[in-house]
Amino acid sequence: MSNDKTQTEITADNSRRGFLKTASAAAVAAGAVGFGLGLANNAHAASPTPPKEEPKKHKLLLIKNVNVFDGVNDKLLMGMGVLIKDNLIEEIGKKFTVPKGTEIIDGGGRTLSPGFIDIHAHLQLNVGPYEFLSAPMDYHGALALWEAKNTLMRGFTSMRDVGGSVWGVKRAIDEGFFPGPRLICSGSVIGMTAGHGDYRTVNTFPRQLGGPAETEMERLGMTYFADGVPEVLSASRTVMREGAAFIKMFVGGAVSGVYDPLDVAEYSFEEVKAAADEADRWNTYLAVHTYTDKATMTAIEAGAKTLEHCNLITEKTVKEAVKRGCYISAQTGVYLSPPPEGFTPAQVQRQQEAADGLDNLLTLCRKHKAKVGFGSDLLASLELKELLPTEFTNRTEWFSNAEILKQATSINGEIIALSGPRNPYPGKIGVIEKGALADIVLINGDPLKDITLLEDPNKNLALIVKDGKIYKNII
Numbered sequence: 001m002s003n004d005k006t007q008t009e010i011t012a013d014n015s016r017r018g019f020l021k022t023a024s025a026a027a028v029a030a031g032a033v034g035f036g037l038g039l040a041n042n043a044h045a046a047s048p049t050p051p052k053e054e055p056k057k058h059k060l061l062l063i064k065n066v067n068v069f070d071g072v073n074d075k076l077l078m079g080m081g082v083l084i085k086d087n088l089i090e091e092i093g094k095k096f097t098v099p100k101g102t103e104i105i106d107g108g109g110r111t112l113s114p115g116f117i118d119i120h121a122h123l124q125l126n127v128g129p130y131e132f133l134s135a136p137m138d139y140h141g142a143l144a145l146w147e148a149k150n151t152l153m154r155g156f157t158s159m160r161d162v163g164g165s166v167w168g169v170k171r172a173i174d175e176g177f178f179p180g181p182r183l184i185c186s187g188s189v190i191g192m193t194a195g196h197g198d199y200r201t202v203n204t205f206p207r208q209l210g211g212p213a214e215t216e217m218e219r220l221g222m223t224y225f226a227d228g229v230p231e232v233l234s235a236s237r238t239v240m241r242e243g244a245a246f247i248k249m250f251v252g253g254a255v256s257g258v259y260d261p262l263d264v265a266e267y268s269f270e271e272v273k274a275a276a277d278e279a280d281r282w283n284t285y286l287a288v289h290t291y292t293d294k295a296t297m298t299a300i301e302a303g304a305k306t307l308e309h310c311n312l313i314t315e316k317t318v319k320e321a322v323k324r325g326c327y328i329s330a331q332t333g334v335y336l337s338p339p340p341e342g343f344t345p346a347q348v349q350r351q352q353e354a355a356d357g358l359d360n361l362l363t364l365c366r367k368h369k370a371k372v373g374f375g376s377d378l379l380a381s382l383e384l385k386e387l388l389p390t391e392f393t394n395r396t397e398w399f400s401n402a403e404i405l406k407q408a409t410s411i412n413g414e415i416i417a418l419s420g421p422r423n424p425y426p427g428k429i430g431v432i433e434k435g436a437l438a439d440i441v442l443i444n445g446d447p448l449k450d451i452t453l454l455e456d457p458n459k460n461l462a463l464i465v466k467d468g469k470i471y472k473n474i475i
């Protein structure tokens, strides 16, 4: 099966049946080649040959006649062309002389933007809590592949996965077997006993008090339980061994937690600092799940760099985050959408409490020019994940269209870059500039004037390019 065939099917048939057809054919091809290699080499890690063409030397793609939103500036660059060489942006300009054989797409005056980035996603979490704990592990992998393709088709060419195990899914996407966004992952989240990651029953003893070596949440790669500095260090090193791009820690109560209402501050300063320092030694950073002033201030002082959620923090904490150069990784849709099935009354109430905090948080962020990330945190249901594009329009209550688009592109790109040498995709994303990675969407219309266009990606995204490869073209 050639890559062209895969791309044609993605473009022409975005239906569930179409994807399954493509996926199962790819799986058969991959399996056949994979077993062959495995037997021949007697090596488990030899990657099978992905179903794609040999890359052509210096493949050139020119997208001409477009207005460019470069991810940084509020104004469009009118009547431009963007030349892509292999997987990088080679040139942006008005006039080009291109060699024979250059693929040319006439953008017809559409808006060209950097591909969008979801800075807070959980690709592994596609079903409710009971199903998550009880379904076979490879079922989660299969759904993650399905959702990865949907995410890319919504124009999101990168996802920062802030909790869960999608290492195999990431590898299969990166190797070209399946369509999907770039995945920048934390792997398992470090969580304390009775903290956000703890979905064990009260009858389960923690490990160090004679409990089982590991439980479902650990086996599924969702949480590493760690209490005390030595265990936090061990957990931090374990996620780095898995290939984490950054370390994620639960430092406060959660909407969906079992034992920890939102007011709880989880972990001592020393424990959080142990994780932040370990991240620093790996030249990356610590991201923390947090809602309140107390939990957030501890994390900021301990050295955390991205503060996830933050709905209940007050002005002094927003100012401190800005002063220390931290990013506030906010979400709206997950709080404003209906509670997922199976939520207890207490969880529904906490969701409301978090939703009520949004206005204060985002108003303060705007007032103090905090760097706000663009993330979804939609989870536990594939239907809910379809709401990802509404994150653009939800934010218009607090931000201008240009600010929102910058959050989803260049600001999120800055967050990805915090991983430094641990970023699995060296290169710049979230911007249209010479030398940046060629992740691009072409929009029917001008989202700076009308951002609601982005709520319907099927109709309004005419072209999706990731890493220089075309995944959708309906021009």
Ligand SMILES: [Zn+2]
Pocket: 120, 122, 162, 163, 377
């Ligand atoms: Zn989350």
